[in-house]
Amino acid sequence: MSDAVGFWTLAETEPDRMAVVGPDGREVTYGELGRTANQLVHGLREAGVPPGGGIALVMPNSIEVLALYFAALQAGWYITPINHHLVGPEIAFIVEDSEADVFVAHERFADACASAAVETSLPPEQCFAVGDVPGFRPFAELTEGQLTIAPEDRAGGQAMHYTSGTTGKPKGVRRKLSGVPPDASAVGSQYFLGMFGVKPGDDNVHLCGSPLYHTAVLAFVGASLHLGHPVVLMDRWTPESMLELIDRYKVTSSHMVPTQFHRLLALPDDVKARYDVSSTRSMVHAAAPCPVEIKQRMLDWWGPSIWEYYAATEGGGTVVSPEQWLAKPGTVGLPWPSSEIRVLDDDDQDAPPGVPGTVYMKLATADFEYFKDRDKTEANRKEGFFTVGDIGYLDEDGYLFLNDRKSDMIISGGVNIYPAEIEGAFLTHPKVADAAVFGIPHPDWGEEIKAVVEAAPGAEPGDELTAELLAHCAERLAKFKLPKSIDYTTEMPRDPNGKLYKRKLRDPYWADRATAI
Numbered sequence: 001m002s003d004a005v006g007f008w009t010l011a012e013t014e015p016d017r018m019a020v021v022g023p024d025g026r027e028v029t030y031g032e033l034g035r036t037a038n039q040l041v042h043g044l045r046e047a048g049v050p051p052g053g054g055i056a057l058v059m060p061n062s063i064e065v066l067a068l069y070f071a072a073l074q075a076g077w078y079i080t081p082i083n084h085h086l087v088g089p090e091i092a093f094i095v096e097d098s099e100a101d102v103f104v105a106h107e108r109f110a111d112a113c114a115s116a117a118v119e120t121s122l123p124p125e126q127c128f129a130v131g132d133v134p135g136f137r138p139f140a141e142l143t144e145g146q147l148t149i150a151p152e153d154r155a156g157g158q159a160m161h162y163t164s165g166t167t168g169k170p171k172g173v174r175r176k177l178s179g180v181p182p183d184a185s186a187v188g189s190q191y192f193l194g195m196f197g198v199k200p201g202d203d204n205v206h207l208c209g210s211p212l213y214h215t216a217v218l219a220f221v222g223a224s225l226h227l228g229h230p231v232v233l234m235d236r237w238t239p240e241s242m243l244e245l246i247d248r249y250k251v252t253s254s255h256m257v258p259t260q261f262h263r264l265l266a267l268p269d270d271v272k273a274r275y276d277v278s279s280t281r282s283m284v285h286a287a288a289p290c291p292v293e294i295k296q297r298m299l300d301w302w303g304p305s306i307w308e309y310y311a312a313t314e315g316g317g318t319v320v321s322p323e324q325w326l327a328k329p330g331t332v333g334l335p336w337p338s339s340e341i342r343v344l345d346d347d348d349q350d351a352p353p354g355v356p357g358t359v360y361m362k363l364a365t366a367d368f369e370y371f372k373d374r375d376k377t378e379a380n381r382k383e384g385f386f387t388v389g390d391i392g393y394l395d396e397d398g399y400l401f402l403n404d405r406k407s408d409m410i411i412s413g414g415v416n417i418y419p420a421e422i423e424g425a426f427l428t429h430p431k432v433a434d435a436a437v438f439g440i441p442h443p444d445w446g447e448e449i450k451a452v453v454e455a456a457p458g459a460e461p462g463d464e465l466t467a468e469l470l471a472h473c474a475e476r477l478a479k480f481k482l483p484k485s486i487d488y489t490t491e492m493p494r495d496p497n498g499k500l501y502k503r504k505l506r507d508p509y510w511a512d513r514a515t516a517i
Contacts, residue, residue: 003200003201003228004200004228005186005187005189005190005200005226005227005228006183006186006226007030007034007070007186007222007225007226008034008070008074008150008182008183009183009186010030010034010228011030011031011033011034011035012034014030014031014228015029015030015031015032015034016029016030016031017029017030017031017228018030018230019032019033019225019230019231020033020063020066020225020230020231020232020233021230021231021232021233021249022062022063022233023060023061023062023233023234023235023236026063028063030225033063033066033067033070034070035148036063036067036143037067037068037070037071037074038071038146038147038148038149038150038151039142039143039146039147039148040067040068040071040142040143040146041071041074041075041151042146042147042151043141043142043143043144043146044071044075044077044102044142045075045151047101047102047125047126047128047142048101048102048126049075049077049101049102050101051075051076051077051153051155052076052077052078052177053077053078053100053101054077054078054079054080054098054099054100054101054102054160055068055072055077055078055079055080055100055101055102055103055104056080056082056094056095056098056100056102056103056104057079057080057081057082057103057104057105058082058084058086058091058104058105058106058109058112058113058116059081059084059104059105059106059130059212060084060106060108060211060235061208061211061212061233061234061235062106062130062233062235063233064104064130064139065081065212066212066221066222066225066231068104069159069218069222070222070225072157072158072159073156073157073158073182073185073222074150074151074154074155074156074157074182075151075154075155075157076153076154076155076156076157076177077157078098078157078158078159078160078174078177079157079158079159079160080094080098080100080159080160080161080162080172081159081161081212081213081218082094082095082162082213083211083213083478084106084108084109084112084211084213085478085479085480086112086478087112087475087476087477087478088111088112088113088114088115088116088119089115089116089119089476090170090477090478091112091113091116092115092116092117092119092120093169093170094162094170094172095116095117095120095122096119096120096121097162097170097172097371097372098160098162098172098371100122101122101126102122102126102127102128103116103117103120103122103126103127103128104127104128104129104130104139105117105127105128105129105130105133105136106129106130106131106133107129107130107131107132107133108131110129110131110132110133110134113129113133113136114133114134114135114136117135117136118135124136124137125137128141128142154181154182155177155179155181155182156177156178156179156180156181156182156184156185157177157182158175158177158178159215159218159219160172160173160174160175160371161173161213161214161215161313163215163312163313163314163416169421171370171371171373171376172370172371172372173215173313173314173368173369173370173371174368174369174370174371175368175369185226186226186227188223189222189223189224189226189227190226190227191337192219192223193220193223193224193227193253193282195309195319195336195337196253196282196284196307196309196319197281197282197307197321198224198227198229198252198253198281198282199227200227200228200229201227201228201229203250203252204224204227204228204229204230204252204253205229205230205231205232205249205250205251205252205253205279206220206221206224206229206230206231206232206251206252206253206254207231207232207234207242207245207246207249207251207253207254208220208221208231208232208233208234208254208255209234209237209242209254209256209260210237210255210256210257210414214287215313216255216286216287216311217255220253220255220284224253229252229253230249232245232249232251237260238263239260239263239264239266239267240267240271242260242264243264243267243271243272243274243275243277244275246275246276246277246279246280247275247276247277250279251279251280252279252280252281252282253280253281253282253283253284254280254283254284255284255285255286256283256284256285257285257286257287257413257414258285258287258290258291258294258295258414258446259413259414259444259445259446260285261285261290261294261295261297261298262294262443262444263444264298265294265297265298265301272301277301277302278303280302280303280305281305282305282307283302283305283306283307284307284308284309285306285307285308286308286309286310286311287411287414287415290308292329292330295308295325295329296329299322299326304322304323304326305322306322306325307319307320307321307322308320308325308332308333309332309333309336310332310333310400310402311361312361312388314361314368314386314388315339315361315362315363315368315386316336316339316361316363317335317336317339317361317363318332318333318334318335318336318339318341318400319333319334319336320332320333320334320399321333324399328395328397328399330401331395331399331400331401332392332400332401332402333399333400334398334399334400335398335400338363339361339362339363340361340362340385341359341360341361341362341394341398341400342359342360342361342362342385343355343356343357343358343359343360343392343393343394343400344357344358344360344382345357348382351393351394353393353394353395353396354393354394354395354396355393356391356392356393357391357392357393358387358389358390358391359387359388359390359391359392359400359402360382360385360386360387361385361386361387362384362385362386389409390402408420408438408502410437410438410439410447410449411439411446411447412439412442412445412446412447412448412449412480413444413445413446414446415480417439417449417480417481419436419437419438421477421481422437422449422451422473422477422481422482422483423435423436423437425472425473425476425477426451426453426469426472426473428472428476429468429469429472430456431455431456431459431465431468431469432453432454432455432456432459432469433454433455433456433457434453434454434492434494435451435452435453435454436451436452436492436500436502436505437449437450437451437452437483438450438502438505438506439506440506440509440510441509441510448484449481449482449483449484450483450484450485450486450487450506450509451469451483451485451486451487452486452487452488452489452492452505453469453486453487453488453489454488454489454490454491454492455488461488466485466486469486470482470483470486489505492505493505
């Protein structure tokens with residue numbers, strides 16, 4: 001096999017080359033995946049997806065997701081993967097807000113997707129399902145009888161992921177379609193993965209153990225396929241199953257979160273010793289801070305294969321190699337090429353080395369807007385730089401260190417959780433006068449969700465009310481957004497203008513930590 005790059009080039013020139021191993025062990029070649037992606041373009045065009053249109057999907061990790069992804073990327077469409085843990089109203093909001101022309105679902109999430117579909121403006125004939133979802137057409141109808149050859153009028157498309165803001169309402173991070181031929185994206189993939197020491201080559205294998213609805217997870221998988229690297233998909237991640245797949249397929253790269261490191265290190269020593277992980281070279285992590293001790297233990301176990309970066313759905317960022325991190329433990333690295341990092345103080349001036357401030361980033365090649373929200377787009381920018389609200393500092397060598405979270409956002413197991421949305425659910429209950437939600441320390445997940453409630457007059461705080469409130473929220477929020485516990489207060493610490501001093505509630509739970517990270 002050659003070191004040629006470009007998914008569509010490989011599908012044509014090396015059709016028998018292995019592309020994807022599905023969660024069930026099914027193996028699919030580049031030729032097979034490419035032909036299915038071509039059929040989907042033809043089928044989706046017939047279904048009414050126009051140039052610049054969109055596809056929304058609620059799917060588990062699967063070969064179908066990747067076929068849809070590469071269909072969108074060569075047809076000039078936006079593809080929006082939606083978190084499959086969301087409930088019906090949350091899914092419906094994203095489908096509608098993204099202006100999707102087609103909604104694709106999986107029968108595993110039938111109840112949520114069926115209820116979401118009826119809340120959107122999409123007609124039933126625009127909804128397709130893998131398996132049986134009431135009111136949805138069979139997914140196979142998009143490919144049956146369709147040509148397997150490449151479509152005409154090919155144009156580059158891209159993913160449009162949704163990320164929440166301080167209001168709790170998710171916002172689509174949208175970039176203008178480039179207009180360049182889709183094959184040109186392979187060049188960007190080679191550049192992107194090269195930052196983490198990954199190059200085209202026959203012996204590279206990428207393991208996907210996190211959901212493909214995450215921005216970076218899908219980006220790493222797509223880039224790996226552009227570089228000719230087989231991708232092994234996991235549906236439900238467990239630490240030992242990851243080790244088994246690393247050993248079986250001689251995995252060289254993956255995208256991970258620190259919670260997975262915690263789980264791996266917690267395995268008994270005899271289980272760890274059962275599997276060969278010497279093939280790993282570029283096991284990249286992000287999404288949440290990783291304690292220095294945890295990362296050091298992973299490096300001791302897997303060798304110098306643990307890379308890290310700091311970025312956001314909006315762009316990035318910094319990157320740090322294993323060797324750089326060992327020289328400066330705790331850093332998230334230097335700006336990657338074409339990216340710039342600034343740390344601004346409260347007066348919007350550049351903070352001196354070692355002095356914390358708000359971290360701003362700029363990626364010259366990836367400007368974005370929050371879809372249909374110009375005010376939010378402009379509000380987080382200064383002189384072309386954007387921020388997601390993180391606090392950190394640059395050292396004298398330009399390495400970035402993070403020393404606090406965004407003021408309100410909770411990160412649990414690498415997943416961003418926005419308190420305002422949860423607080424809003426509490427406040428719709430008649431027995432709640434006021435509510436505050438924030439993260440408290442959790443040894444495995446980093447943070448867990450804590451709610452503090454001021455009960456309405458006549459309501460009695462206690463176990464019975466807690467059960468009632470959690471049941472109320474469960475009807476409105478995905479399970480991962482539900483608080484693990486509720487405490488009660490007689491009065492929320494608010495100023496006369498209504499501003500909540502959330503730190504007065506949160507800080508006691510972090511009293512034994514130097515910083516709330």
